[in-house]
Amino acid sequence: MPVAAKKSDSKKKPDLKTVSNSAPVPDAEEMTRFYREMLLIRRFEEKAGQLYGMGLIGGFCHLYIGQEAVVTGIQSVQEPQDSIVTAYRDHGHMLACGMDPKGVMAELTGRRGGYSRGKGGSMHMFSREKNFYGGHGIVGAQVPIGTGLAFAHKYKGDNGVAMAYMGDGAANQGQVAESYNMAALWKLPVLYVIENNRYGMGTSADRHAAGALYRRGEGYGIPGEQVDGMDVFSVRNAARQALDYIRGGNGPYILEMMTYRYRGHSMSDPAKYRSKDEVSKYKDGHDPLLILRRMMDEQGIAEDDIKAIDREIKDIVNESAAFAQESPEPDPAELWTDVLVKVEE
Amino acid sequence: MPVEILMPALSPTMTEGTLAKWVKSVGDKVEPGDVIAEIETDKATMEVEAVDEGTIGKILIEEGAEGVAVNTPIAVLLEEGEDESAIGNSSSASSSSSSGVSAPADEPAAPAPLAASSESEATQPQGKIVEDRDILYAQGQVIEPVPFDEALFLKNTQDQTVREALRDAMAEEMRRDETVFVMGEEVAEYQGAYKVTQGLLQEFGDKRVIDTPITEHGFAGLGVGAAFNGLRPVIEFMTMNFAMQAIDQIINSAAKTLYMAGGQMGCPIVFRGPNGAAARVGAQHSQDYASWYAHVPGLKVVAPWSAADAKGLLKAAIRDPNPVMFLENEILYGQNFAVPTDEDFTIPLGRAKIEREGKDVTIVAYSIMVGKSLEAAKKLAEEGIEAEVINLRTIRPLDRWTVLESLKKTNRIISVEEGWPFAGIGAEIAALCMEHGFDYLDAPVRRVCAADVPLPYAANLEQLALPQIDEIVHAAKDVCYKG
Numbered sequence: 001m002p003v004a005a006k007k008s009d010s011k012k013k014p015d016l017k018t019v020s021n022s023a024p025v026p027d028a029e030e031m032t033r034f035y036r037e038m039l040l041i042r043r044f045e046e047k048a049g050q051l052y053g054m055g056l057i058g059g060f061c062h063l064y065i066g067q068e069a070v071v072t073g074i075q076s077v078q079e080p081q082d083s084i085v086t087a088y089r090d091h092g093h094m095l096a097c098g099m100d101p102k103g104v105m106a107e108l109t110g111r112r113g114g115y116s117r118g119k120g121g122s123m124h125m126f127s128r129e130k131n132f133y134g135g136h137g138i139v140g141a142q143v144p145i146g147t148g149l150a151f152a153h154k155y156k157g158d159n160g161v162a163m164a165y166m167g168d169g170a171a172n173q174g175q176v177a178e179s180y181n182m183a184a185l186w187k188l189p190v191l192y193v194i195e196n197n198r199y200g201m202g203t204s205a206d207r208h209a210a211g212a213l214y215r216r217g218e219g220y221g222i223p224g225e226q227v228d229g230m231d232v233f234s235v236r237n238a239a240r241q242a243l244d245y246i247r248g249g250n251g252p253y254i255l256e257m258m259t260y261r262y263r264g265h266s267m268s269d270p271a272k273y274r275s276k277d278e279v280s281k282y283k284d285g286h287d288p289l290l291i292l293r294r295m296m297d298e299q300g301i302a303e304d305d306i307k308a309i310d311r312e313i314k315d316i317v318n319e320s321a322a323f324a325q326e327s328p329e330p331d332p333a334e335l336w337t338d339v340l341v342k343v344e345e
Numbered sequence: 346m347p348v349e350i351l352m353p354a355l356s357p358t359m360t361e362g363t364l365a366k367w368v369k370s371v372g373d374k375v376e377p378g379d380v381i382a383e384i385e386t387d388k389a390t391m392e393v394e395a396v397d398e399g400t401i402g403k404i405l406i407e408e409g410a411e412g413v414a415v416n417t418p419i420a421v422l423l424e425e426g427e428d429e430s431a432i433g434n435s436s437s438a439s440s441s442s443s444s445g446v447s448a449p450a451d452e453p454a455a456p457a458p459l460a461a462s463s464e465s466e467a468t469q470p471q472g473k474i475v476e477d478r479d480i481l482y483a484q485g486q487v488i489e490p491v492p493f494d495e496a497l498f499l500k501n502t503q504d505q506t507v508r509e510a511l512r513d514a515m516a517e518e519m520r521r522d523e524t525v526f527v528m529g530e531e532v533a534e535y536q537g538a539y540k541v542t543q544g545l546l547q548e549f550g551d552k553r554v555i556d557t558p559i560t561e562h563g564f565a566g567l568g569v570g571a572a573f574n575g576l577r578p579v580i581e582f583m584t585m586n587f588a589m590q591a592i593d594q595i596i597n598s599a600a601k602t603l604y605m606a607g608g609q610m611g612c613p614i615v616f617r618g619p620n621g622a623a624a625r626v627g628a629q630h631s632q633d634y635a636s637w638y639a640h641v642p643g644l645k646v647v648a649p650w651s652a653a654d655a656k657g658l659l660k661a662a663i664r665d666p667n668p669v670m671f672l673e674n675e676i677l678y679g680q681n682f683a684v685p686t687d688e689d690f691t692i693p694l695g696r697a698k699i700e701r702e703g704k705d706v707t708i709v710a711y712s713i714m715v716g717k718s719l720e721a722a723k724k725l726a727e728e729g730i731e732a733e734v735i736n737l738r739t740i741r742p743l744d745r746w747t748v749l750e751s752l753k754k755t756n757r758i759i760s761v762e763e764g765w766p767f768a769g770i771g772a773e774i775a776a777l778c779m780e781h782g783f784d785y786l787d788a789p790v791r792r793v794c795a796a797d798v799p800l801p802y803a804a805n806l807e808q809l810a811l812p813q814i815d816e817i818v819h820a821a822k823d824v825c826y827k828g
Contacts, residue, residue: 042377042378043377046377046378046394046396047396049394049396050353050396052353052354053351053353053354053355053393053415054351054353054354054415054416055354055415055416065378083574085570114607115606115607115609116605116606116607116609117607117608118607119604119605119607120605120606120607121605124602124605124606125606126602126605126606126609126610127609128609128610133570133573133574133610134602134605134606135605136597136598137597138593138597138598141566141593141594141597141598143566144562144563144564144565144566144567144569144570144594145566145567145569145570145573145594145598146570147563147566147567147570148566148567148568148569148570148571148572148573148574149570149571149573149574150570151567151570151571151574151576152570152571152573152574152575152576153574155524155526155552155571155576156574156575156576162570162574174562175560175562175563175566175594178558178560178562178563178564179563179566179567181558181560181563182557182558182560182563182564182567185558186555262378264391267355267356268355268356268389270355270389270390270391272389272390283378314397336480337608338603338604338606338607338608339476339479339480339603339604339642339643340476340603340643340645340667341476341603341611341613341666341667342474342476342477343474343475343476343665343666
């Protein structure tokens, strides 16, 4: 039976007791783990921004800073056989699914040690091992692909669910509607995650999207929910419920994560289309890491333990940056490899 | 150790900018992500954020300074416990800029020879690996394909239509491999808009033979995702004209991913359906896409003519680990040919077939134009001209070797295609003959193509727009200087 779209109480300050009904109370271990994972993404992205500024990363580089709670919360309730696909703001997803920061950073610098051996770049990395299917540069194209990943999960009967991430801008693409239709029709195990960071490049959501994005599945009978994407526990709770629903054989589910990116659309975007007050409203008042830190303080997690995580993450990120600069450029012969899979005759 | 904060670039092309404003001052503590300054170029203003934690120890470039070069130290950050005296050594200060590291790709990348990355490649210069062929061609080599003894299979044949041969190819591959499935508009209950998938639903069920909504972009992308995740989709387009709705998924997702993934993840998928003109269906349902798809590295493009072609090539395409565009032809669906009955009959991709031997002129064609070229060859024979007709079978990777060997024999060559002339397959054949067969040419290469107009509906105009047998005859005589 289709569940009606609903809106979690995202306008209120995130308060775990009201966000979700049967949500487990977060414990210190989970808080620490989330803090560590989100901090890794934050620091990694800051470092990537710095390397970009130094000319070591070229082309397009879309940073995930501000949105860390979304992928961290969802990843925490996934199962190993699940698959992930996203668009081009993708470094956070790679780190969250356990890809090596060194390999990701070295791909950003276009070096031999990168996940695609320097041939993909920021927007094009993949890991079969981690079931991470990219990394796609065309807005919305990852959504039918994610639907196809789900089709294969169902076909093979492996009980996997595909996580198909998209931005608020991509949610308007025709192929997203096409995907919703097929996924609902065939009850495909796919979780559509709309990361609504409120801007499709420079156009705000209220200027590019009619109606609420989480309700876009209603016509197809796909339940949708709007979630505070800055609070990792709200995200985790919503994702757990959605995944239970999907794994129960009920078909797709839409989660609209209300989030915010602090940086421009890409590194070359000065983000003139929004006010400083707006940015600092999120940064200072609703930052996913600050929200979590406050909870950790209330929980009584020792400052020293947190500092130790900070140092550990700093080291990991510095190592990845060093590796990304030391790793040599690809062998010129790489120009010609991997165009086609070779078939021995 | 103190850390130098460097002038960042807003974009890869920025070399200098104005340090418009310091938001932090000496003595301020900063945390990663804190805005410390603003810089400006003629295009934009951007904030500089701290990457490390520390205290601003010294400001090296004052507010308002113009023309500050990228990577110039603009301030020094002190770590916990350090004071200003540490800055004395700031020449040795660690800056994560590592100015000694040159930016990647300083030197223009010269095309490098194909790497002999494995033993087998190094010892197989004869081009046994068909996937390397276009790369070797880019480096000036035309590779002889591995011989294929088709006669072996022709001992036992049955008469079949192209339609039946395509159906049997799919059915056999579906029996052989559980991961093969067929998806498209009207492929299941309706038994195929052109009845190509007749009986598949009854044999394989609705898990493996799937009717889609009329949403080409969506189901093409779905097929790509399924292929990434271990299946072997056969995606039918009711006609290739509708695949234009899906061309982004075909090219950006299916063809390019293997390369972008550094070889980690390919896309074993077949996109198939009728291509080119049918009969009086107008401009939007009649286009030949061979040259469009053949333009794209990462795709294989196949265009069968006979029923044997259809069966052997489609089976090979389904087994191929790469994305294959399989261009059929509606008019050919009902035509009968002898088809080998052996279930192991597959035709290797990347190999042309000489359908008729001749010594006077070579006619290169694919799909429906092979039949027309054979008809033309009969007429030419009546006039004492023996034409050799090459059925390309695979458009990419192109069997250039067979074309050139024929040219060496006949010294005259024409190409025939249903597509438009501009940057068409004929243009590629002509370029090939210029680059590798110039000394063998006794006449300029001639192309027979569709008229360079959207295909008209009126019967007489349509006839005028599409290549006809007489035109082929005329062009062949032309290059024999017997016009």
